[in-house]
Amino acid sequence: MAMHATERSDAMPYLGYGLGLRVEHYETLLAQPTGIEWLEIVSENYMVHGGLPLVWLERFRERFPLVMHGVSMSIGSTDPLDDDYLARLAALARRIEPAWVSDHLCWTGVQGVNLHDLMPLPYTEEALDHVVARVKQVQDRLKRRILLENVSSYVSFADSQLTEWEFLAAVAERADCLILLDINNVHVSAMNHGFSALDYLHGIPVSRVQQFHLAGYEQGERLIIDTHDAPVSNAVWDLYIKAVRRFGRVSTMIERDDHFPPLSELIAELEHARSLAKPLLRDAA
């Protein structure tokens, strides 16, 4: 029998302002106070048997609240859920007791082949039923609610019947999961597909949003490429302000995946996020 959220002891805390943990910043993060309040790890990097990754992870666990963010659950794939993957994910969650576990609303492979990319779904009733059933399956397995993140996308499908935000909201409501709202991804997809980022924000139920991601992108010739390798753009900061107005106090982090600057630059970006949100949250209080 499926568990309901009320049966789970998984009330999630507000963590403040955090950073995606990356090898490039390991030493610096432990060497000095940073103003970073929590860290998000890429789950797969620590779903290993032993060695240095787990040694580092224990060090960070002593100093920071951690959350787990996966890239391989492939919740939308029509292949069966990967039992080995879920077992390792559950084992890591038991080991580090993260504040929450997240992955992406996407599929990463099918027919046993992995594309290692966050492939968009067609937003159809069939896909909705499929994803909702699988989220419930995962939540029962992990014995906790998960967060699903909206992905950046470059294609959309002729058969889609719902908007992306209608689909995401419906998944969250029907599967009783939470949302990791990547503000950058909303902007990227809005520009690439020609929808309104504000419509997107207004279509997402406030009570479901547990975390924000902020990141940078690359402007291509016609499309915006979600590289997560650049500073947060002005357009995304603007959208972040609108998101804080709508969703209020939400744990927020900078996610940088490449072209790593000195940690101080990311801390400065995080401080900027704080300074933008602070007056809005004070007004709301």
Added chain:
Amino acid sequence: MTSLQAIQQQMLQAVLAENAHIPSIIRDNGIADARSRLEIYRHGYRIRLRDALKTEFTGLGSMAGRRFKTMLDKYIGAHPSEHYNIRWYGAGLAAFLDYAHPWRDQPQLADMARLDWAISVAFDAADETGASVADLSAVPPDAWPALQFSLQRNLHVLDCRCNADAFRRAADHGKPRPRLRRFALARQIMVWRKDTTVHYRRLDEDEWQVLGAAIRGESFTTLCACLAGYHDEATAMPRMVALLQGWLAAGLIRGWTIAEA
């Protein structure tokens, strides 16, 4: 309406295919056409796999030089990724180089790939605790002949027909690549991890004979006999002591059992 499964299968084929076919399931709009939209996924797939391989196969990159990119692209074209973690994508590269033209004619490349991969696997393999000299000293003298060592499960010994270890070492330290040396007979390189550091080194012939016997679970008496072909009576025992001390210091010996007479 196209089913979810059919949409995913069509997208998969469109990303993997050497020549892009644009599935009609993709919506076109005035911002960009379907081809350029799809191309982002096609390009990204190949870049990600290539980058993952470059990270794991630094010795091979050094040895292959300008041929490296072509080699990786051929592997990517021939081997779709099957593991959820991209870090495991390189597991089949050495075997690919064994049979794929033109690299099969240069066996040093497959050997190099095997060394790189063994190093990669050892990095986050299960933790092992090595025994100490004091532990071994506590074994009663009359038990020694029947002693059988248990070695670290993360120890890998590779047959190598070239100086692959020198290429890897140069890559690890950002040094220029060394001159390639081919060996008429394969020599052995062992790879293991002590605590959090991965080590690799070439084995002398006598050490390989003894280590190979230890891996097979032979008794200490048999291990000593392995040295007979290389040392006289005066030097064999000091050599055995030196080997055991080296293995203990390297954390290679997990423990031992004493075989029943």
